[in-house]
Amino acid sequence: MISHIPCQKYEICGSECLGLALEAGDPGGGSEISVLKGGQQSALKPALHVRNSRTEWVRGALLAVLTIVLLGGSALQAGAIVGTVRAEGKAEAEKDALCGKYDSRQFKFIERINYAELRDFLVFIDGPVGKVVPPETPAQVKTERITQKGATFVPHVLPVVVGSKVEWPNNDEILHNVFSYSETHPFDLGLYRNPTPPKIVTFEKPGRVDVFCSIHSRMSCVVMVLENPFFATTNEKGRFVIENIPAGTYKVKAWHERLPSKSQEIIVPEKGEVKADFVLGITGLPAQ
Numbered sequence: 001m002i003s004h005i006p007c008q009k010y011e012i013c014g015s016e017c018l019g020l021a022l023e024a025g026d027p028g029g030g031s032e033i034s035v036l037k038g039g040q041q042s043a044l045k046p047a048l049h050v051r052n053s054r055t056e057w058v059r060g061a062l063l064a065v066l067t068i069v070l071l072g073g074s075a076l077q078a079g080a081i082v083g084t085v086r087a088e089g090k091a092e093a094e095k096d097a098l099c100g101k102y103d104s105r106q107f108k109f110i111e112r113i114n115y116a117e118l119r120d121f122l123v124f125i126d127g128p129v130g131k132v133v134p135p136e137t138p139a140q141v142k143t144e145r146i147t148q149k150g151a152t153f154v155p156h157v158l159p160v161v162v163g164s165k166v167e168w169p170n171n172d173e174i175l176h177n178v179f180s181y182s183e184t185h186p187f188d189l190g191l192y193r194n195p196t197p198p199k200i201v202t203f204e205k206p207g208r209v210d211v212f213c214s215i216h217s218r219m220s221c222v223v224m225v226l227e228n229p230f231f232a233t234t235n236e237k238g239r240f241v242i243e244n245i246p247a248g249t250y251k252v253k254a255w256h257e258r259l260p261s262k263s264q265e266i267i268v269p270e271k272g273e274v275k276a277d278f279v280l281g282i283t284g285l286p287a288q
């Protein structure tokens with residue numbers, strides 16, 4: 001049932017409002033408004049709002065202009081960096097393999113790096129950018145036991161903004177001892193297994209933090225503590241996207257834990273995206 005109710009009487013609308021049509025007991029959408037009707041409280045839903053049309057039009061136009069300025073303004077000031085990162089080994093190194101040097105029993109089981117399959121690249125803007133607000137929810141580095149490969153930290157590379165908390169749950173039934181002797185943030189969580197209260201480390205200084213387990217040789221990971229939130233890890237195809245970057249000129253760094261980093265100066269536009277591709281390898285190191 002639809003009825004017209006003067007708004008001022010029910011103190012729902014502003015002074016320009018001429019009336020409010022309310023539909024009682026409508027099971028459809030819309031938030032319910034409780035009003036007193038005939039001395040009883042009824043659950044009513046707004047179905048039609050009648051206002052002074054001229055005032056409404058002016059108010060609507062002003063709101064639209066304000067919305068365009070606010071949204072358009074922020075969109076115009078932020079761009080994105082998109083691109084790829086891959087690694088490349090030294091071409092001469094393949095000669096040994098091609099000439100059968102690895103066929104002997106002595107070298108047969110030695111694992112060589114497949115540069116084409118390297119993962120865990122990180123791309124970030126080097127240096128501070130604006131005010132940093134660390135996330136309230138701690139990031140997590142879990143331990144996951146993989147059959148015949150030993151315990152593993154997941155993810156292997158964790159980028160966080162400075163001031164972030166990181167939880168270190170042990171999901172295995174066996175003991176682990178998570179520690180780092182890095183200059184950036186040395187810590188030792190001691191021996192523990194699940195269930196235990198979450199072990200948490202807060203990273204207050206920017207830099208690289210290599211983390212190990214004192215029991216299992218294969219267990220290692222890297223926490224990269226960064227000075228701004230503009231970073232991204234690459235996907236399985238080596239692609240990355242860093243979005244909502246304030247327009248400006250930045251030093252953008254591509255990083256891998258076992259290769260020298262490479263930087264590019266990138267001009268982020270006020271709108272749209274700019275491309276940046278990186279190839280990392282053993283280059284740029286001093287010859288001995």
Ligand SMILES: [Cu+2]
Nearest residue numbers: 176177213216
């Ligand atoms: Cu361990």
